[in-house]
Amino acid sequence: MTLVMQVRLSRYLRLYDSASKPPTGPAPAPVLTKVRKSWGMSALAISKHMLRSSITNELNETDQKRQPKEVLSDLVVSCGAMTALLITRDGHLMSEGGETGYLDTTAMAALVAGMFSATREVARIVGEQQFSILLQQGEKRHIHISLVLGSAMLIVVFEDYQRIGLVRHQARKAGLTLAELLRKETEMTKPELAPELSMPAFKEYALDLIDRIFKPN
Amino acid sequence: MPYISYHDKVIAFKIVYYGPGLSGKTTNLTYIFNHLPEELRGDMLTLNTSDERTLFFDFFPLDIGRIEGYAVRFNMYTVPGQVYYEASRRLILDGADGVAFVADSQPFRLEENIDSFQSMQKNLGHYGVDWKGLPIVLQYNKRDCPNPIRIGTLEQRLDLDGIPVTDAVAIQGLGVMETIHTLTRDVIVRFKL
Ligand SMILES: Nc1nc2c(ncn2[C@@H]2O[C@H](COP(=O)(O)OP(=O)(O)OP(=O)(O)O)[C@@H](O)[C@H]2O)c(=O)[nH]1
Numbered sequence: 416m417t418l419v420m421q422v423r424l425s426r427y428l429r430l431y432d433s434a435s436k437p438p439t440g441p442a443p444a445p446v447l448t449k450v451r452k453s454w455g456m457s458a459l460a461i462s463k464h465m466l467r468s469s470i471t472n473e474l475n476e477t478d479q480k481r482q483p484k485e486v487l488s489d490l491v492v493s494c495g496a497m498t499a500l501l502i503t504r505d506g507h508l509m510s511e512g513g514e515t516g517y518l519d520t521t522a523m524a525a526l527v528a529g530m531f532s533a534t535r536e537v538a539r540i541v542g543e544q545q546f547s548i549l550l551q552q553g554e555k556r557h558i559h560i561s562l563v564l565g566s567a568m569l570i571v572v573f574e575d576y577q578r579i580g581l582v583r584h585q586a587r588k589a590g591l592t593l594a595e596l597l598r599k600e601t602e603m604t605k606p607e608l609a610p611e612l613s614m615p616a617f618k619e620y621a622l623d624l625i626d627r628i629f630k631p632n
Numbered sequence: 633m634p635y636i637s638y639h640d641k642v643i644a645f646k647i648v649y650y651g652p653g654l655s656g657k658t659t660n661l662t663y664i665f666n667h668l669p670e671e672l673r674g675d676m677l678t679l680n681t682s683d684e685r686t687l688f689f690d691f692f693p694l695d696i697g698r699i700e701g702y703a704v705r706f707n708m709y710t711v712p713g714q715v716y717y718e719a720s721r722r723l724i725l726d727g728a729d730g731v732a733f734v735a736d737s738q739p740f741r742l743e744e745n746i747d748s749f750q751s752m753q754k755n756l757g758h759y760g761v762d763w764k765g766l767p768i769v770l771q772y773n774k775r776d777c778p779n780p781i782r783i784g785t786l787e788q789r790l791d792l793d794g795i796p797v798t799d800a801v802a803i804q805g806l807g808v809m810e811t812i813h814t815l816t817r818d819v820i821v822r823f824k825l
């Protein structure tokens with residue numbers, strides 16, 4: 416089953432080949448340099464948890480006011496990828512960054528969500544909670560998919576497989592920022608977010624549209 | 633609960649066509665797809681087995697228009713009906729805002745309809761959803777078959793008092809629009825923020 420999905424997905428990625436090229440040029444330096452040296456640890460001791468704490472520091476300072484779109488655009492630039500998409504677990508496209516003209520993002524979101532949910536079930540079957548990262552390696556293009564908060568997924572499409580380490584690192588970093596942004600959005604109350612949305616009027620218009628679209632004439 | 637983005641001003645509902653194998657779910661979806669104005673719909677995806685049975689799902693997005701600044705969309709899915717694909721069915725059902733249950737009216741399919749409806753109830757329960765609170769339309773499809781099961785049979789057997797019912801011959805497009813019309817109306821009427 417998953418095999419078929421992979422084939423289809425890669426077809427989607429190639430089908431919409433456009434003239435536009437992904438950003439090329441040297442990849443920016445890895446973020447490890449931002450770990451404070453003054454802590455007096457050897458390079459070897461710069462462990463995962465330190466990396467994480469340095470990321471959290473950065474988050475607090477700059478990333479909190481940003482929109483998902485900016486985070487995705489920055490992610491694409493920082494790892495030389497083509498495209499980054501943020502989708503919900505049930506297949507809605509939330510935001511996108513980089514080049515998107517060459518792919519059908521709606522279809523992509525629905526497919527990846529299906530793929531990821533299938534993989535989650537597979538994980539359960541082998542006794543894992545879930546696989547947190549999915550990597551699809553193609554001939555020319557590759558897809559890195561990671562979970563954000565368990566309710567969303569971050570998709571990165573890239574071409575240079577040599578950069579997989581960088582993609583993984585930047586995707587994790589962006590994932591933390593996005594998780595924070597999503598968490599904040601869910602914390603806000605609904606009337607606060609949509610003061611203009613009046614239910615009775617909304618429903619009346621929506622029903623009217625539905626009647627026009629589906630009613631036999 | 634539909635997907636709502638306050639930032640991008642999008643509200644998206646998930647509609648799922650459920651039912652036993654070969655009952656006509658894909659036929660329903662394809663008919664709707666083919667009879668909508670092109671500007672309202674995105675491409676249709678079908679993930680089939682080699683013999684045209686649904687393997688994972690069919691899907692297309694339907695944009696009904698902009699309301700109060702919000703783009704309103706119905707994401708339309710079918711599940712695979714073959715018994716074998718129960719796990720996939722459950723996944724597709726996750727987050728459904730409305731279900732069109734496509735039953736097969738051929739008399740020898742009666743028990744399969746009942747099993748499938750019960751599996752749907754159980755799968756919704758898996759996500760903590762009480763099916764009684766969910767907009768569901770029961771479509772008796774294949775009314776063109778010899779001796780179709782009597783309308784009311786499934787409601788009686790499954791204790792579905794008051795559920796909206798339609799009858800259809802999906803290959804001819806009969807009852808297809810009526811079903812989705814009834815369902816999407818119900819989804820909107822019951823929509824809460
Ligand atoms: N006679 C008749 N045949 C129908 C009708 N609707 C669908 N069919 C046929 O039934 C067969 C199965 O239809 P599908 O729409 O593929 O069924 P499905 O429910 O999607 O099947 P799965 O994907 O396996 O779950 C096809 O050959 C259709 O042409 C109908 O109203 N009357």
Ligand SMILES: [Mg+2]
Nearest residue numbers: 657658685686
């Ligand atoms: Mg089908």
